[in-house]
Amino acid sequence: QSGSVAANPEQYDESYLCPVQVGGQTLNLDFDTGSADLWVFSTLTPASESTGHAKYNPKTSGKAKSGYTWNISYGDNSGASGTVYADKVVVGGVTATSQAVEAATSVSTQFMQDTDNDGLLGLAFSTINTVQPQQQTTFFDTVKGTLAKKLFTVDLKAGTAGTYDFGYIDNSKYSGTITYVPVKTTNGFWEFTAGAATANNRSLGSVGDAIADTGTTLMYLPTAVTSAYYAQISGSTNSADAGGYIFPCDADVPDFHIAIGGKSFTVPGEYINFTPADNSGEQCFGGIQPNTGIGFTILGDVFLKAMFVVFDQTTSAPRLGFAAQ
Numbered sequence: 001q002s003g004s005v006a007a008n009p010e011q012y013d014e015s016y017l018c019p020v021q022v023g024g025q026t027l028n029l030d031f032d033t034g035s036a037d038l039w040v041f042s043t044l045t046p047a048s049e050s051t052g053h054a055k056y057n058p059k060t061s062g063k064a065k066s067g068y069t070w071n072i073s074y075g076d077n078s079g080a081s082g083t084v085y086a087d088k089v090v091v092g093g094v095t096a097t098s099q100a101v102e103a104a105t106s107v108s109t110q111f112m113q114d115t116d117n118d119g120l121l122g123l124a125f126s127t128i129n130t131v132q133p134q135q136q137t138t139f140f141d142t143v144k145g146t147l148a149k150k151l152f153t154v155d156l157k158a159g160t161a162g163t164y165d166f167g168y169i170d171n172s173k174y175s176g177t178i179t180y181v182p183v184k185t186t187n188g189f190w191e192f193t194a195g196a197a198t199a200n201n202r203s204l205g206s207v208g209d210a211i212a213d214t215g216t217t218l219m220y221l222p223t224a225v226t227s228a229y230y231a232q233i234s235g236s237t238n239s240a241d242a243g244g245y246i247f248p249c250d251a252d253v254p255d256f257h258i259a260i261g262g263k264s265f266t267v268p269g270e271y272i273n274f275t276p277a278d279n280s281g282e283q284c285f286g287g288i289q290p291n292t293g294i295g296f297t298i299l300g301d302v303f304l305k306a307m308f309v310v311f312d313q314t315t316s317a318p319r320l321g322f323a324a325q
């Protein structure tokens with residue numbers, strides 16, 4: 001089988017939500033290549049934490065996995081926890097007849113407040129799934145044996161709907177050729193080595209170990225690369241108050257170029273002029289921030305929305321394919 005689902009941007013492209021049928025109920029989920037749990041708001045989630053969200057009701061067709069629990073936390077210190085059911089999950093026509101559906105019994109305030117978000121669908125490697133006592137597979141791992149090709153592609157866009165495709169590559173969605181790089185799976189991420197970064201034809205240094213993460217909004221780069229980038233924007237400053245680099249919204253924000261697999265890819269400066277940093281709209285928050293405390297580079301949505309990316313498990317050695325949109 002194969003299929004395609006829309007990825008609808010939230011305000012400021014903060015995250016992208018995709019309609020998914022869970023036990024016959026449609027929920028809008030945040031597809032996240034940086035985690036491996038499929039969890040949903042549910043009838044088990046306290047009403048005080050779930051008003052405004054679509055909820056999964058396991059009563060209709062869910063089979064409880066007795067004694068199974070899950071508990072996840074993300075890089076932004078949001079998180080959720082709960083219990084586990086097996087149920088039918090359909091994404092863009094691709095059907096998992098018995099998928100582990102993690103029903104939330106508790107969610108953090110960030111999830112409580114984003115009423116457009118009804119849960120997450122993890123697309124990292126199942127080795128980092130949090131279900132105990134028995135780890136569960138991601139939707140992709142559950143269905144990959146039934147897909148025409150064991151791969152999915154990500155085509156996020158700035159300010160408009162993109163797509164996640166499963167089982168095939170749509171050659172109309174990218175320009176030029178796809179450059180493939182090997183993936184290191186030991187941390188459970190789609191992890192690879194990126195190369196030189198430049199802006200305004202000046203070297204910013206090497207990016208190095210990086211993950212392709214649709215669940216993270218921004219790009220978190222090595223501190224040396226980040227400071228070299230902002231040195232090119234007059235009036236930029238790393239503001240503890242704002243929580244990162246900000247600059248005048250009318251500044252000239254240079255394009256960011258990154259080498260992957262020996263090819264150069266461009267993130268337009270306008271994607272890096274991310275959001276107003278305050279109510280006056282005078283200062284804007286940067287789409288590139290330092291990866292302090294993370295230990296690797298995260299290439300999140302600001303990067304991905306300039307790219308067409310193939311998450312490929314067609315062979316025993318997973319790989320990532322990158323092309324310009």
Ligand SMILES: O=C(Nc1ccc(Cl)cn1)C(=O)N1CCCC1
Nearest residue numbers: 032034074075076077078215216
């Ligand atoms: O928080 C995340 N990433 C993240 C955020 C900040 C920093 Cl420094 C690093 N990573 C993330 O992937 N998610 C997924 C769903 C909700 C948030």
